[in-house]
Amino acid sequence: MAMATTIRNAASRRAMSPISVDFSLRSMSSWWKNVEPAPKDPILGVTEAFLADPSPEKVNVGVGAYRDDNGKPVVLECVREAERRIAGSSFMEYLPMGGSVKMVEETLKLAYGDNSEFIKDKRIAAVQSLSGTGACRLFADFQKRFCPGSQIYIPVPTWSNHHNIWRDAQVPQKTYHYYHPETKGLDFSGLMDDVKNAPEGSFFLLHACAHNPTGVDPTDEQWREISQLFKAKKHFAFFDMAYQGFASGDPARDAKSIRIFLEDGHHIGISQSYAKNMGLYGQRVGCLSVLCEDEKQAVTVKSQLQQLARPMYSNPPLHGAHIVSTILGDPELKSLWLKEVKIMADRIIGMRTTLKESLEKLGSPLSWEHVTKQIGMFCYSGLTPEQVDRLTSEYHIYMTRNGRISMAGVTTGNVGYLANAIHEVTKSSS
C-alpha cells in the first residue's frame, strides 16, 4: 500500500475547484445536507420486511437463495467437507490480483468445457471476481475504458442490479425485448428485431440459462438463430451465468447457449457465480472471463482487468475460492457436488409441478402452464403489483412486486398455502 509522498511546492499544485458552501453556517451544519436517502433495494428490501413480520404463517419467496424442504438455508456437504480440509491450514496471504489460479482454471472448465481448445490455447483472459455482481461490474468498467463509445443492451426484464452496474460504470443502456407478458414466455421475434436493429458491433447482455427474473430461456434452436444474427451484426455477447447447474440439474446442459456461441466463433465474455450452485452466497466467489484472439491478447486483457480491480479492492477474498478449488479439484468432492446440485434443481422442479397442480385443483380460471415451463430458481407468475400487495398484506407472503416468485422458497409445507393465496387474489381475473 504505497502512498505518494513526493514533495511539491504548494503553489505549483493543481488548483482544485472551490466548493460553494455557505461557510458561515459550516460549523453548524453537515457536509451531507444534500445527500438524499437512497431508494430501498427492491429485492433485498423484501427480506427485510419479511423478517420484521411476526405472523407464524409468513412465507418468503423473495430473494433467490435456495432453501431446503424445511425452508432452511443449506450448506452443501461438499462445502462442509472442503472447509474441514482447509480449516487451520491455509495461510491467509494476499491472493494475486487475478485471484486464485486454481479456482479460475476449474471455473473456466465449467463454462467452456473440460477439453476446451480455448483453455488449451490460453486464449481466455480470466480473473476471480466478487461473485457475479463483481464480474459484471468489472466487465462494465472494462467495456467503458476500452470501448468508451459503446452501449449495453439489457433484456426486459432483468435482474434489477444489472441496470445499477452498467449505470455506475457509466455505460449508456438500451433495452431489448425479451419477456412476452401474454404468453409468459419468450418474445422471440421482438428479441430478434431488436438485435437486428441495434447498430453493428453492439454489446448485449444475455442470461446463459435460468433467466432472472422470468425463468424464460430460449430453446437451443432459438439460441442458434440468435447466434447467427449476432454474427451477421458483429455484436458482442456478454453472458451472465449465475445458475449453471441450477436450471436443469446438469451444468453441461446449462452451458449450452455459451457452447453454441463458442462453436459459432464468437469472442464472448462470461460472468460466473458460485453463490447459488455451490451455496457460497456470502463468500462472494465468481469469475470474469473474456475470450481473446490469442494467448498474447489474453495476457494483455487480463493485465487490464487486474488494473481495474486493484483500486477497487486490490485482490479478491480467499476463503470461498479455496472452497471451490478444493471441491472441483477433487474428483470425489466434485462428484458429490454434482449430486447435490441436481438434488437442489430437482426439488425446485418438483415444487413447480406441485404448485401448478395445486392451482389447477383449486379450479383457477387462469393458465399456470408457465410455472412448469419456466426454468431455474424463479417463476414469473404474472401477478400484478396490486395482487402481490394483497398477498403480502392479507397472507404474509413476500415476493418482489414484479410478481417474481423464488421457487427455492417454496416447500411441501407451504405450497398449499401459497397456491390457495394466489388463487384467492387471482380467481376473479379473466
Added chain:
Amino acid sequence: MASSMLSLGSTSLLPREINKDKLKLGNSGSNPFLKAKSISRVTMTVAVQPSRFEGITMAPPDPILGVSEAFKADTNELKLNLGVGAYRTEELQPYVLNVVKKAENLMLERGDNKEYLPIEGLAAFNKATAELLFGAGHPVIKEQKNIFNDAKVPWSEYRYYDPKTIGLDFEGMIADIKEAPEGSFILLHGCAHNPTGIDPTPEQWVKIADVIQEKNHIPFFDVAYQGFASGSLDEDAASVRLFAERGMEFFVAQSYSKNLGLYAERIGAINVVCSSADAATRVKSQLKRIARPMYSNPPVHGARIVANVVGDATMFGEWKAEMEMMAGRIKTVRQKLYDSLVSKDKSGKDWSFILKQIGMFSFTGLNKAQSDNMTNKWHVYMTKDGRISLAGLSLAKCEYLADAIIDSYHNALLYWETPIEL
C-alpha cells in the same frame, strides 16, 4: 454525536495514474476475414471478426505486488523480500494468528450458514469494529463495505516527508493544509504511515486537527495498522479519537489485513462520522447504493472471524497478546538493524531515523538507483521509493541488510531524483 460507519476493503488509495497508453477507440469495423471450419460432415463458414481488443496494451506491473513476483523468480539463496507489507515470523514464514485459527474452528463446529450478508455487512462485526476504533461507548451506527477509489476524484498533494531529515516536514504539511481551498478532503494515515513509518507526534496531531478544523476540511483517515504501530490498539487509535472528540465530520477506513493477519479475506470497515443521526442514515443509504452494483454485499468469512475474536473477551485478550508480539518483533528488528548500521558504517551518517519510524515500514532514504542496487547486487527486494518492510526482516538477516544498505547508499550511482520544484 451519532455516527455512521461503513467498511472499506483494504485497498490502497493510490493517486490516480494517468493512463498514457494509447487506446484504440471502439470497433473500427474493418473487414472480417472468413475462416472455413469443419463441424462433423457440415462445413460451416465462420466469420471471425477481428478482435475489439486489438489496441489494448499491457498494463504496467503493479509497483508493489510486482516486487513479490520478481522475488519469487530470483534463484539466489541470499535473497530477501522486503517488498509487500505482510507480516513474517523470525523464520520468515507467513503467520496465521492462533486466535484466528481458534475462531475458524469455532465457526466450523457451529456450522454457520453461508447466506448473503446485508449490503452493510455483518452487524456483529460492525459493532465490534466501531468500538475498537472509537472506544466503547461511542455512539455509532454501523456498516461494512468495500469502497473503491473513484479515479475521477481530482487530487493534489501536501508535503509530508522531508528527505533531508528522513522525517516529517511538519511546517510544510501545515502550510499546505492551510493553503488548500476550504472544505478539502485531507487523507491522513492514522498511525504507522505507509511507506515512511513517520508519524506526527501527539502534539503535532493537535496542531493538525486545529488547522483542519479552522479550514473546515474533511479528514479521511486510513487506519490499516491499528495495534501494529505501538502494539496497543488504543494508543494507535489516538489520532482518530482526537478528531472524534473535536466533533468534526470525517471518514475512517479500517483494515484487518495486518493486525489480524486476514490479508486475503478482504475485511475492513469504512466509518463515516456525521453530525447527526439523520445525516448518518442518509449517507449510509447512499453508500449501500454504491456498494450494491459493485459487489452486492461483502464477504462473510473474514467478518465472522473478526466478530468472534473481538466479541469474546478471552479471544480478544489473546489477540492483544499476539498483536503485541508481532509489533514487538518489529521493534526488536528495527533496533538490531540500527545497531548493525551504526557499527558497520564508518561515515558518521545518522541512522537514528530507523528508530524514530514506526510500524511495518521504514523509509530508508535510498533513491531509485540505490534501491536498484539493493536488488541487483544484493538480491534485496523492496519498492523503488526506498521503502523496506521490516515485517519481512529477521534478526538473522539484519547484518546482511545493513551491509546492503551501506553499500547502496555510498556506492550506487549518485543519481538523485529531485522532485522539489522551486
